[in-house]
Amino acid sequence: MKKLYAILAVCGAVALVPAFVSSGFALNLVIMTLYATLLGQAWNILAGYGGQYSFGHAAFFGTGAYASAALQVHLGVNAWLCLPVAVACGAAVGALVGALSFRYGLRGSYFALVTLAFAEVLRILANSVGFTGGGVGLLVPLKSSALDFQFHGKAGFLYVILALTLAGFLLSWWLERSRYGAWLAAVRDNEESAAALGVNAFRVKLLAIVLSAALMAAGGAFYVQYFQYIDPHLAYGPSVSVEALLGPIVGGLGTVFGPLLGAAALRLLGELTRNLMGEAPGVSLVIYGAVLILMITFLPRGLGGMFVRRPPSAA
Amino acid sequence: MLEPSILFASVLNGLTSGAVYALVALGLTLIYGVLHIINFAHGALLMIALYGVYFLGAKLGIGPYAALPVMIPAMFALGYVLQRFVIGRASHGKDENILLVTLGLTLILENFALFAWRSDTRTIETPYTFSTVDIAGAMIATPKVFAFFGALAATAILLAFITRSDLGRAIRAVAKERQGAKLVGIDVEHVFAMSFGIGLACLGAAACFLLPAYYVNPQVGNGFVLIAFTIVVLGGMGSFAGALVGGFIIGVVESLGGLWLGESLGQIGIFVIFIAILLFRPKGIFGAGA
């Protein structure tokens, strides 16, 4: 129960931020950190708790983003309604990728590469098909009303992304204390032993990728509302997939707060870098790459892993 | 539907592009197929090599083909150092970790290139950039023809090396049975580093043949990573001949795909093949294992 209180306390504290802070810059900082946290939470479900490392999580993100954007642009559907549709679409793609990959027993690096291939296929398709706007992408019409999932100030967006990350926290918390979560951890740590104990590994992994994809797609839908624009590279390109995995690895795989810790640490690092080196392109990513290597070398359990008694099996 | 002459030209172009892909994949065949190191940074390293060839030309006036004796040893050294002191140390031997470490390397290399050389696309001009060779009526760009023969030569050299030389034998031993190789006194760390070095040396050669017919910018590596892995998997892990044939197949698929589906959609065939192979026939065409 302690963890649940911690989750509620953290989210409660963040909810109070707009009451004290009105700077757009500061609010954007919090929003982007929470956004990165959400992506990390999604990746963490499949990789940290499930042990399957995906390099193509953009496939789910982009699907959610395009689903939401396309519905708004072509059919004028209300943006709030688009959110569950986006989540469902992302989950469907997750189910497809998972069903194929796990049915044929893909694991480890093969799985990682196959997910990347799926993301690439979707990127190429999005680049060539009409309803996605092709290479030009889609611009979501400006509405400026809370009823249309767009807000005047940033506070509205902050509450939405906070709600989504709260869902992510609760999902992770549930994984740590449910039968399904126990099954998932068993499959992660030793799939054969788990099968010998009656666990249906295929179904367990499939549900994990569906949940992961759903959360990722929610992130995609949020992105579209916040930035009001999406194109094939932003939706399905490698940067999203990388962003999703950096947080949990730095913050702690398979832990509830790992994605948040990682996202916060990386954002802090990014801001520091910007202050020191100005707006030079690519510098912060060089640093992130170095951090990634350093983490794997010296701190495979991540920052949060130092506080957790058990070592995750993969690192 | 389509004129045979257009098809013929497309296939020939595909073969020559495929040859370059094969050159890129040959190095990865050694690194991944034989040693099971998932070198996700293969594309970024190719990009670095391409910049190397570019600057040798732009600053020192050394043509791309003349650069071969410079690039090959330089990339070899880079590969040896990278594997011995970075990748080997960081990954503690775990597959997923190697993937992540090489991903980190990719981030560093790509963004360093972005920072140092901006995102402008650069090309070089050689006396034969615009010349073509007439092959039975199809006009194929000369640099691509050179690349074709370069790929054949590289494959032959690698095959001879791996089967005849002592190091080649050691590499095969380590690939088959790491612990056993250690027990008979093979310095496994050294062999890994040498293999990585040779793999990158192939990239150095590939860059020399590639740049005259192509271009370089910081992002260029991205496109090659999956293609290289596709070829390695398609040809069957660890088979150089397989990588060569796989390269040709992929090149032709891309070329014909572009003909039928248009430029942007054309590449989709490659990734669909990749997914299909991994799902249905992980052994690949020539392969002995997955």
Next chain:
Amino acid sequence: MLEASHVSISFGGLKAVDDASLVVPAGIIASLIGPNGAGKSTLFGIISGFLKPDTGSVKFLGRDITGLAPHRICRLGMTRTFQIVQPFAGQSVLENIAVGSHLHRPQRGTALAHAESVALRVGLADQLGKPAHTLTVAARKRLELARALATEPKLLLLDEVLAGLNPQEISEMSPVIRSIRDGGVTVLMIEHVMQAVMNLSEYTWVLNDGRLIAEGKPTEVTRDPQVVEAYLGHGAAERLRAAEEHAHA
């Protein structure tokens, strides 16, 4: 309880199991013995669903289970352990066992409580919180047994659960196995430790080169010349008999 009929499997030309048939009645402790490489674990793999036989069938509780997936066979009431113990490394002893308990218990709380009681039965009550990868070999074997037991099977397949244990540890495990049988679970064990086979099991099958060459009570089977030859080599039965006669003469 369990019926294997004419089961065969080959790997790349090598026949690992050759036309094996056995019938295990309910409520006993039975054993499967034979020299190394005889195919015992392979036969276990076929019975428990990890391998598909080339020919033959396996029936469990009257139902044909040939080729069913391992997790489904487990749900039907047959659980196997592994010769090379594979615990869920990062998880605690309690969490490991709980995975087995969860088969029949959807609630986390009840599963953990059940896991604790199983740990008690096996003698792991004092190590509940320890991460599985820090356990000694003997403790890991107990954990493997506990996990399988937690699934509340009707038939328990133990693959060399005593291997690697010293005599003291073996004498501690034996009563546990007996109590499992007394609790109504049928046990089929692969064992090399002859002392345990003689003491614990009431019926035994002998596998050599993939073929079943003898079956019966352990005391009878071990005197069977074919069995002696399988373990000690060609001509050994003759030599042993000659030595015995010489001793009596």
